[in-house]
Amino acid sequence: MLHKALRRLAIGFGLVLAVVTITFLLINLAPGEPARLWVAPGATEAELENTRRVLGLDRPLPARYVAWLGDFVRGDWGTSIAQQRPVVRILGGALPHTLLLSGGSLLLTYLVGVVVGAFQAAKRRTAWDTTLTVGNLVIFGMPAYWLAIMLVLTFAYAGARYGWPVWLQFPAMGVASLDADFLTPWGRVIDRLRHLALPLVTLSLIGIAGTSRFVRGAVLETRGQAFVNAARARGLPRLAIEGRYVIRNALLPIITLLGLSLPALFSGTVFVEVIFAWPGMGREIVTAVGARDYPVVMATTAIFAVLVVAGNLLADVLYAVADPRIRERPA
Amino acid sequence: MTRGHALLRDRRAVIGLGILSVLVFVALLAPLLAPMDPNAQPDILRTRFLAPLSAGPDGTMHWLGTDRFGRDILSRLMYGSRISLTVGVLSVAVSVVLGCAVGIAAAVGGGWIERALMAVTDTVLAMPRLVVLLALVALWEPSLLLVVLVLGLTGWMGIARLARAEVKGILARPYLDAARALGVSGPRLMWRHLLPNTMTPVIVAAALAVGNAITLESGLSFLGIGVPPPAPSWGSMIATGRDALVHAPWIATFPGIAIVLAVVATNLIGDSVRDVLDPTTRTAGVDRG
Numbered sequence: 001m002l003h004k005a006l007r008r009l010a011i012g013f014g015l016v017l018a019v020v021t022i023t024f025l026l027i028n029l030a031p032g033e034p035a036r037l038w039v040a041p042g043a044t045e046a047e048l049e050n051t052r053r054v055l056g057l058d059r060p061l062p063a064r065y066v067a068w069l070g071d072f073v074r075g076d077w078g079t080s081i082a083q084q085r086p087v088v089r090i091l092g093g094a095l096p097h098t099l100l101l102s103g104g105s106l107l108l109t110y111l112v113g114v115v116v117g118a119f120q121a122a123k124r125r126t127a128w129d130t131t132l133t134v135g136n137l138v139i140f141g142m143p144a145y146w147l148a149i150m151l152v153l154t155f156a157y158a159g160a161r162y163g164w165p166v167w168l169q170f171p172a173m174g175v176a177s178l179d180a181d182f183l184t185p186w187g188r189v190i191d192r193l194r195h196l197a198l199p200l201v202t203l204s205l206i207g208i209a210g211t212s213r214f215v216r217g218a219v220l221e222t223r224g225q226a227f228v229n230a231a232r233a234r235g236l237p238r239l240a241i242e243g244r245y246v247i248r249n250a251l252l253p254i255i256t257l258l259g260l261s262l263p264a265l266f267s268g269t270v271f272v273e274v275i276f277a278w279p280g281m282g283r284e285i286v287t288a289v290g291a292r293d294y295p296v297v298m299a300t301t302a303i304f305a306v307l308v309v310a311g312n313l314l315a316d317v318l319y320a321v322a323d324p325r326i327r328e329r330p331a
Numbered sequence: 332m333t334r335g336h337a338l339l340r341d342r343r344a345v346i347g348l349g350i351l352s353v354l355v356f357v358a359l360l361a362p363l364l365a366p367m368d369p370n371a372q373p374d375i376l377r378t379r380f381l382a383p384l385s386a387g388p389d390g391t392m393h394w395l396g397t398d399r400f401g402r403d404i405l406s407r408l409m410y411g412s413r414i415s416l417t418v419g420v421l422s423v424a425v426s427v428v429l430g431c432a433v434g435i436a437a438a439v440g441g442g443w444i445e446r447a448l449m450a451v452t453d454t455v456l457a458m459p460r461l462v463v464l465l466a467l468v469a470l471w472e473p474s475l476l477l478v479v480l481v482l483g484l485t486g487w488m489g490i491a492r493l494a495r496a497e498v499k500g501i502l503a504r505p506y507l508d509a510a511r512a513l514g515v516s517g518p519r520l521m522w523r524h525l526l527p528n529t530m531t532p533v534i535v536a537a538a539l540a541v542g543n544a545i546t547l548e549s550g551l552s553f554l555g556i557g558v559p560p561p562a563p564s565w566g567s568m569i570a571t572g573r574d575a576l577v578h579a580p581w582i583a584t585f586p587g588i589a590i591v592l593a594v595v596a597t598n599l600i601g602d603s604v605r606d607v608l609d610p611t612t613r614t615a616g617v618d619r620g
Contacts, residue, residue, distance in 0.1 A: 015453060015454055015457045016457070018450075018454040018457075019454060019457055019458050022454070022455075022458070023458075023463075023466065026463075026466060026467060026470070027466065027470060030467075030470035030471055031470070031471065031472070137595055137598065137599070138591060138595060140594075140598070141542065141546075141590075141591045141592075141594035141595040141598060142587070142590075142591050142594075143546045143549055143550055143553075143566075143587070143590055144550075145550060145553055145569070146569055146583070146586075146587035146590065146591075149569065149572075149573055149576065149583050149587070150583075150584070150587065152576065153576055153580050153583075153584075157576060157577050157580075263456075263458075263459045263460055263461075266459045266461070266462070267459065267460060267461035267462075267550075270461050270462070270465075271550060271553075271554075274554070275573075285462060285465060286465065286554060289465045289466060289470075289556070290555075290556075292470070297466055300462065301458070301459070301462050301463070301466065304459040304462050305457055305458060305459065308457050308458075308459055309457050312457070
């Protein structure tokens with residue numbers, strides 16, 4: 001068991017290393033001259049040459065890679081070209097915002113998604129099921145950024161224009177109001193939550209649509225299997241069959257889905273952060289990419305890769321916890 | 332009953348194919364169907380921000396209104412379907428070819444070849460796709476070709492895994508040995524026996540991937556790094572509409588509906604094809620409707 005865990009950890013580490021290496025190569029082989037971003041427009045060739053030397057850009061690619069990797073591992077992630085601040089400090093400020101948003105959405109997605117999917121399976125072929133199936137299909141087909149814009153249109157703009165009750169109106173951007181410092185501590189919490197509402201709902205709605213589609217199928221598939229029939233034949237009460245046999249087995253593939261859905265979740269986060277001016281990693285990378293801010297792009301990619309790999313490892317562990325067959329299988 | 336009949340008996344497939352045919356029809360005949368030139372800006376002051384169902388100063392009807400440059404939204408939507416469908420289909424074609432090549436090579440090669448190819452697959456799979464897309468597209472010069480290539484080159488991993496698993500399953504079956512014993516040559520074995528039998532899940536995955544690619548292309552264009560303007564990509568239309576959300580909400584609304592329709596259509600077809608072609612889901616009595 002320990003051996004297996006260590007092996008998985010080593011593989012995960014290798015994956016992250018491979019991802020940052022590929023990113024490094026992609027960025028360094030792309031057309032465009034990073035040194036130009038540092039000098040004023042109209043700099044002479046000599047000044048450009050000097051900048052390249054100072055930044056170490058005149059050295060061969062492998063040497064730069066080794067130097068960069070060494071610094072990176074030691075926690076020196078360089079300085080942002082656009083913001084002239086240490087990358088560590090920029091991303092250190094952004095990461096909690098992204099984790100709050102994506103973590104909250106993950107929680108809602110699976111809690112609500114499993115309930116909705118199981119409900120649909122229980123009410124199969126009723127009007128409820130049909131309505132929810134169509135709803136899931138449509139929401140699942142929406143680009144996150146468009147859903148976000150439509151929610152802003154409805155709950156921020158239309159709400160204000162037509163004077164909806166306050167609890168139906170939500171702020172369209174940022175994490176807190178400008179006057180948040182003057183609010184009572186309790187008021188500040190409410191203010192934060194109100195700002196979180198629309199971004200969180202955007203991400204979660206799409207996640208819930210995908211998850212409940214999956215759960216509905218998984219529950220129905222499990223219910224058709226022989227061991228469920230056997231349990232029914234033994235005269236077990238319906239609730240026991242559903243709870244102990246069907247749901248538990250149907251939930252197993254959902255754990256795998258959890259690991260696999262992380263990249264999509266982070267993609268959604270990028271768009272949602274851009275729309276809602278949410279100061280997280282996604283907005284940071286979009287700005288950095290636009291400004292060709294290489295150090296920030298590198299670091300953000302690395303962090304996203306770590307999160308994805310860690311999520312998959314977590315899913316593996318959860319799977320082993322939930323399914324004794326996996327746990328006891330020899331490595 | 333043939334598979335085609337089964338597909339046509341499935342309501343999802345009929346709806347999906349219906350929507351898709353309309354989209355393809357519109358895309359092919361956009362120059363004939365569109366009421367005006369998608370990039371025409373007739374009289375900027377008098378034709379911009381016209382609400383849906385209002386007529387311009389010259390009496391032409393703007394069914395879905397105009398944007399802030401006075402361009403007709405319906406015409407732009409129609410031309411935009413060309414971009415979405417082209418990018419969706421071509422990028423998935425790239426993914427399918429690459430994914431099948433990697434997957435089949437891994438399964439047939441076995442040993443260290445398989446391990447190496449699957450390690451590469453897992454690595455690319457661990458990269459957050461949008462972040463890679465952002466980095467790639469922003470660092471190179473934006474163009475339609477770049478978007479197709481980049482989407483294709485970042486979307487093949489799932490297909491590679493599927494193809495590998497399928498081929499491994501088939502390699503273990505006796506009919507392949509039988510064919511070999513009958514003296515069927517290597518390439519023929521590949522084309523006639525291996526490929527057709529691995530295609531089912533790949534087709535399903537490809538159908539679902541088209542919708543995903545359409546969404547991603549629109550997303551990149553929304554961020555301003557996809558298909559460069561003035562091409563009427565649905566994503567960049569939404570970006571234009573976002574700036575005028577308060578007083579001209581229709582600009583951002585309609586292209587989004589178009590995207591949802593396209594994605595829902597491909598998802599419906601994908602789901603239906605999977606259930607029709609995959610006998611296991613039928614014997615299990617699962618109804619994913």
